[in-house]
Amino acid sequence: MSQKTIETVDEVTIRFAGDSGDGMQLTGTQFTNTTAILGNDLSTLPDYPAEIRAPAGTLFGVSGFQIHFGSKEIHTPGDHCDVLVAMNPAALKVNLAGLVDGGSIIVNTDGFSDRNLKLAGYAQNPLRDGSLDKFRMYEVDISKLTALSLQDLNISSKFVDRSKNFFALGMMYWMYGRPLETTIEWLKGKFKDKPDILEANIRVLKAGWNFSETTEIFSVRYEVGPANLAPGRYRNITGNQAVAWGFIAAAKKANMELFLGSYPITPASDILHELSLYKSYGVKTFQAEDEIAGVSSAIGASFGGALGITTTSGPGVALKTEAIGLAVMVELPLVICNVQRGGPSTGLPTKTEQADLLQALYGRNGEAPVPVIAAATPSDCFDAAFEASRIALKYMTPVMLLTDGYLANGSEPWLIPDFDKLPDISPTFVTNPEGYMPYSRDETTLARPWAVPGTPGLEHRIGGLEKQNITGNISYDPENHDLMIRLRAEKIQRISNDIPMATVEGSPSGDLLVVGWGGTYGAIKTAVIRQQKKGASVSHLHLRYLNPMPKNVGEILTKFKRILVPEINLGQLVKVLRSDFLVPATGFNKVRGLPFRSAELEREIEEILKGIK
């Protein structure tokens, strides 16, 4: 056995890449869970094509999973990767640009057949032509070694081919000093009824580890110590899972039934899948015939006294628009969760984007104000879903909850909240018929009273036609319409009395304020902190409440000479800030279907600050 050196590093980014049928998402998830349990901070980015099994070996069929982990605070999945695991030439070609100079490439040489090279568009084998000389190359016959490790078992060649990802996983576990137990335990659960498959998978995983330990191919392994996280119990969580659990928590704390009306759509379907599991929690999930039925059924359920929610992505919101307007008019609670993806139209279903902000704020006919809340990180999706539900119930209004494809599928360690400390958000249902008027209002919140069918003496009718103030009867009176429009707007505006003030990360005044919203939090934070460490006068404001905004936002904006608004769109929040606060904010916009790289944000900040000086 050769002597291996151990190097300590404080952060690493690894990207697993292969065909969409190669199990790269599974490999990445397993590596993530093991890494989380070791106490590293981390952030992940799955990056996969819309096609379930695109033709093998093609560039468009490449599926990738990136994990950035470390012993320090990690806020992004990493601008570039330090290690690229490429199962075939297409995976190499697609991901090479994301690898740092001098980074490591582990290739499955068996995947570099003439056919695969041709499919990836390589005229000659990049492993042989010197084009990869600036990287550290590790060429391993992963397919062959996997087959060898299983040769005495009676196992189909198809299975052997499918389990090669576990060989690669075993190698990466060895290289970064991760134990195999977490994955082995997971396998035991998954294949408890298929002992031969279980045995084979464990064997391949161990073979990858042992191969790395024994052969001379790797001379270095790396150590990444635990991160300095706040004390408490943690779990790893994706944004979609956090949204689902946030809604369950909200319904529990509201003492209500949760009703989800939803139609499958990427990248939001996992919320539907997740909530469908929780029948024992009294969660009712209704897979509707279309997006419109999804939201309409949720409104119907809310009318019946449930917490009605609907989950979708941008194209689905477009279809639900009319019904959201109905919920504004009938003033019933509803949460619409938009997991934003690349648009317009079908756009980039599996990629991330922030281009639905203006749709959320304004995309309805008539004056139809809706509160808008955006989650900042995968785990923050829990709090955002809970908060959206709280506002919907308290103010009798539809609420738009924005997440995005990156938050939805990305994951990070989450300090598990204390369920008992979450606030009680139970609504009050009217039961006394005396003086009941469907459109009378609470003095503070302006919310109308909620009477559920089944309550004797409170029979009433609601609908999408304009209501007479207080009685709720149909009214075409011009003055009444003007009044009702103002009341509905004022009700939403008053929510600003009931949300926390915005807080600036960094100095409360200075040369530059970077204002962001939603899933760009980690990238902006990383860039701003780096600049702050270099002595730059820059601070970060991240908006969770987009409508209404916290009351102090206008004042905060006046304390800085320049305002920069990075967004994964062509400038939507920046438009709102300019029009609402008359500030000369400027945008930084890249719409590539990918999260920002913190380095590009840092460069922009640097250049703006240079201009100021």
Add this chain to the structure above:
Amino acid sequence: MNTRVDEILKSTIDVPLPKYSAKDFSTDQDVRWCPGCGDYSILAQTQRIMPDLGIPRHKMVFVSGIGCSSRFPYYMNTYGFHGIHGRAAAIASGLKIARPDLSVWVVTGDGDGMSIGGNHFIHLMRRNLDLRVLLFNNQIYGLTKGQYSPTSEMGKVTKSSPYGSVDYPFNPASLALGASATFVARTLDRDPKHMQGVIKRAAEHKGTSFVEIYQNCNVFNDGAFFQFTEKDTKDDTVVFIEHGKPLVFGKEKDKGIRLNGFSPEVVSLKDGKYSVNDLLVHDEKDTTLSFILADMTYKPHLPRPVGILLAVDRPVYEAEMERQIAFAREKRGVGDLKKLLNSGETWVVQ
């Protein structure tokens, strides 16, 4: 696990069922349909049978979409929801799933239910939620002032089809059957007694009951159904179908429907060739027969079938969902969020 709504319901369990009259189901709102509209009769018959259903007013919800028919909930002194165009079935589905204890009624029209809401309609039928659908079919768009509808006959001249419509019409009964409905019936606005009987049966059905009501729009499509509703013609143009009875019609009860292979044909009972014993006997439990009967619609040589075409039992959607919830709770216990948050792989940072 008791939700707030459960508590309200519990507190009302002992409220005795009031003795209602039809009047108790009318509201203080002015009815705004055109004078002479067939909708008045449907409203009156519905209000008339409500007291017989044994359901308290506060447990009833009328849900509608958009169109003349969809004003209906405003005139019923129950809970009501006037929704958006075509979506009543979807709103009602969510309501019924959340609240299986309620008696839910969908009121829709041929435009609302067959055109913009066609998708929700067929899916409601196949799911078989325990609710009622009353479709007022007047074969015209009334509220938007007279365009042809998805049930208008071909060649119909309207404002939007000045050269005659080239659309072939839906037959709502066949559409419902094709979508696996469990209760399908047809009745007439100008036959109050028949309508009362059909709506009552629809109310008693366990599952989605679909009732198509031929309704005269005296402003934009006056007389569309007069051949089926007026004294001098109806006996020869309509066959009233009843479970267990042969299909006899005609002023003198001298005609009948006989199956020739799978095709219904009109036979005379007068010329001695056929007797009542040769006629098709209606069986509302027979799905195959229901297709044949519904298919008689629009066939000029056959009378229009009116009555209950099909009434069969199939598991009810929301009951199946409740069963799954009960099963999950029995197997795993009532969900405990604290446990859930801490489930799976977790670790402690000191």
